[in-house]
Structure formats: structure tokens, C-alpha cells
Amino acid sequence: MPTVPAARLMDGTALARRTVEETAARAAEITRRTGTAPCLATVLVGEDPASVTYVRMKRARCEKAGIRSRHMELPAATSTEELVATLTGLSQDSEVNGILLQHPVGPHIDERAAFEAIAPEKDVDGVTMTSFAAMSFGLPGFESCTPGGIMRLLDAYDVNPSGKRAVVVGRSAILGKPAGMLLLARDATVTYCHSRTTGLSEIVAEADILVAAVGRPRFIRGEDIKPGAVVIDAGYNPGNVGDVDFDTAAERASLITPVPGGVGPMTIAVLLAQTVDAAERQLGL
Numbered sequence: 001m002p003t004v005p006a007a008r009l010m011d012g013t014a015l016a017r018r019t020v021e022e023t024a025a026r027a028a029e030i031t032r033r034t035g036t037a038p039c040l041a042t043v044l045v046g047e048d049p050a051s052v053t054y055v056r057m058k059r060a061r062c063e064k065a066g067i068r069s070r071h072m073e074l075p076a077a078t079s080t081e082e083l084v085a086t087l088t089g090l091s092q093d094s095e096v097n098g099i100l101l102q103h104p105v106g107p108h109i110d111e112r113a114a115f116e117a118i119a120p121e122k123d124v125d126g127v128t129m130t131s132f133a134a135m136s137f138g139l140p141g142f143e144s145c146t147p148g149g150i151m152r153l154l155d156a157y158d159v160n161p162s163g164k165r166a167v168v169v170g171r172s173a174i175l176g177k178p179a180g181m182l183l184l185a186r187d188a189t190v191t192y193c194h195s196r197t198t199g200l201s202e203i204v205a206e207a208d209i210l211v212a213a214v215g216r217p218r219f220i221r222g223e224d225i226k227p228g229a230v231v232i233d234a235g236y237n238p239g240n241v242g243d244v245d246f247d248t249a250a251e252r253a254s255l256i257t258p259v260p261g262g263v264g265p266m267t268i269a270v271l272l273a274q275t276v277d278a279a280e281r282q283l284g285l
């Protein structure tokens, strides 16, 4: 007998559409009141095809929402000092409301130094230490976009993290680590797993909420998932493949995000929403 998938889909495309519509209305109001649309600066170092595609998608979504974008393309050989100077310039430019530095930059660049050159009030991608601290303390501020998108998905599907066991597989600076912090700020009991974790399967099996953010295609398999768990696939591997083996996971989960159509569109929606938040704050609206 074929197994019936138990899981309901968490539709990131639909939620992102609603979020972007609300954002577009707020952007239009800013434009009406000031004569100028909010502006996101996007900075891309090098020509990694996936990064080029992601930045293009972000800019296209901005345009649809009535947000201007100003794009800067820097050669792969750009030094840390040059990148920091570019980001400092954008931070001081009163026409720019938000700044996105696409990750990853080349290995010869100190990415942390570059992120910290983004003024905290323009850190709409939630990558600075200031933003991380705000997420960790549960204070208002900009959220890292993918983790912020995950929290909005949980809220939209009435998943309250409070008291739940959340397991985050992955500890990157702008995905796994802040995702765990946002869940902790909402009173989940959070466990981080990573490449040195031993007994991963046993830990994953305890998760009421599982966030997969390791960057390994179909790494999390259904057999390890607790029946009824909420499974968030934050993986973006080449070919639009997630970190979760969707078919087997969907047999066990109660709710699951697809790839594509789950966390990805929400990442961009949060970027746009936070760009308008930044513009409103800077204009005192």
C-alpha cells in the first residue's frame, strides 16, 4: 500500500506574495509622502552564477514592490579594504535605505569586516553583530532574512515555538545560528547540530521543530524525523534541492516546507519588508 503523506505543505510562495503586497503598499505610501521610493543597495562581489541569480531575483522583486535598487558589482579580486570602503560609502549615502552584501564573498575577503561596515540602521539583511544581538536578546531590530522568513512561516501556520524542542542543523552566521536565536527568543528549547555533532540522528529524532540548514542535498531523511514534527528546509543546494529528503520526510512530518516554494521566497519577502521598515525609521514616518 502506498504511504499517504501525512504532512501539510507550508506555502512560502503564497505567504511571500501576501508579505510583498503589504510591503508594496507601505513603499507606495513612502513614495507618496516623500516623492522618493525606498532604496536597497545590492552589492555583489565576483560572478558566481548562483549569486548572480539570487541578486537578480531580489532586485526584480524590489522593482515589483516599488522599491528602487542600486546595484554594485565588484570584481572577484576586490580586497577587504575596497569592499569595506564601498559599504561605508553606501552606509553614509542618505539616498540608500538598506544594504545587502550577497554572501559568500571570496575567501581572501574578511566577510565579517565587510558585514560590519554596514550601518546597523541599514542592515536590512540582518548580518551585523548589532542585528545578531537584537535577535539573541529578543529585541526589535533587523532579522537575518532566512531565519526571519522561517519565523513568519511558523506564525502563519500557528506553530508556537514556546516549550517545543527545536533542532537546528547548521550554524552559519546568517542562517543556522540566528535561526536558533530567534527560536530561543520565542521560548523554544534549542539544540544546534553541526559537522562535528555525534549522534545526529538521535538529536534530530527529538525535534518538534526541525530546521535543516547544512547545505547538503537531502541530508535529513524521513526515518530520523519525529512523527508530527514541523520540518523547515532552509537548504539551497544547486538544482533547487533542499537539505531534507522531501518524500520520506513528508510521510512523518505534520507540516513541511517544500523546495522550491518554501523558505526561499520568504527570504526575499523579509528583505523587502525590512528595507521599507528601514526607510520608515530613517524618515521618521
Ligand SMILES: Nc1nc(=O)c2c([nH]1)NC[C@@H]1CN(c3ccc(C(=O)N[C@@H](CCC(=O)O)C(=O)O)cc3)C=[N+]21
Residues within 6 Å of the ligand: 054, 057, 100, 101, 102, 103, 104, 125, 127, 145, 146, 174, 236, 240, 259, 260, 261, 262, 263, 264, 265, 266, 267, 268
Ligand atoms: N547576504 C545574503 N543574504 C541572503 O539572504 C542570501 C545570501 N547572502 N546568499 C545566498 C542565500 C540564498 N538565498 C536565497 C534566496 C531566495 C531563494 C529563492 O527564492 N528560491 C526559490 C527558487 C529559486 C529559483 O527558482 O531559482 C524557492 O525556493 O522557491 C533561494 C535562496 C538568499 N541568500
